[in-house]
Amino acid sequence: MARTIAKDHDEKRGQILKSAARVFAEAGYDRASMTQLARECGISKANIYHYYDSKDAVLFGLLETYLRDLRDRVCGVDVAGLSPEEGLRRVVAEILLAYQGADDEHKVQSNAMGALPEEQQKLLRAYQRALVQYLSDTLQTVAPEAFAKDPSKLRATTMSVFGMLNWYYMWNSGAGSKAREDYADLVADLTLTGVAGL
Known part of the structure; x- marks a missing residue:
């Protein structure tokens, strides 16, 4: 008879992935062991293997969940009825609020994604591209004529905005929601009006 799935199965998987993010971020994915992960989770290695059959499977589960949720959250922002400028804000x-509390996941994404098979990386990069495309589309609504004249500026602008947001993540990772919202306003102001408009 097939083993039934426990009622708290998804919750336990989530706990394992959160612990894995911390272990992989602190020790480095290559150096981290399933023993360390089990210790961090407070469960046996055998119990982890009930949910994930390898360390690679844990890494993929962690990054797939993180990037899919990030994509869904940001791309699900409702900008209907907002002006292009308000939509950008x-x-x-x-994006900055979605990064809150995900420092470990973000670090693992940056440092360990290359350890996964190419097919899995393709899926994860597709999530990243969707996020970039959504911001790019949002920026394009602000100045459609300017970007139509020189489409290369749209990608440069999009990645520059992400650069400002990722700088904040790296140097102010513990910042609360209000500080993130204030910095988001600064990024939007710089993007919309430049330094002279601050």
Whole structure:
């Protein structure tokens, strides 16, 4: 008879992934062991293997969950009825708020994604591309004529905005929601009006 799935199965998987993010971020994915992960989770290695059959499977589960949820949260921002400028402000703020509490996941994404098989990396990069495309589309609504004249500026602008947001993540990772919202406003102001408009 097939083993039934426990009622708290998804919750336990989530706990394992959160612990894995911490272990992989602190020790480095290559050096981290399933023994360390079990200790961090407060469960046996055998119990972890009930949910994930390898360390690679844990890494993929962690990054797939993190990037899918990030994509869904940001790309799900409702900008209907907002001006292009207000829409940009909303999306930029949502990205920074979505980063809150995900420092370990973000670090693992940056440092360990290359350890996964190419097919899995393709899926994860697709999540990243969707996020970039959504911000790019939002920026394009602000200045459609300017970007139509020189489309290369749209990608440069999009990645520059992400650069400002990722700088904040790296240097102010413990910042609360209000500080993130204030910085999101600064990024939007710089993007919309430049330094002279501050």
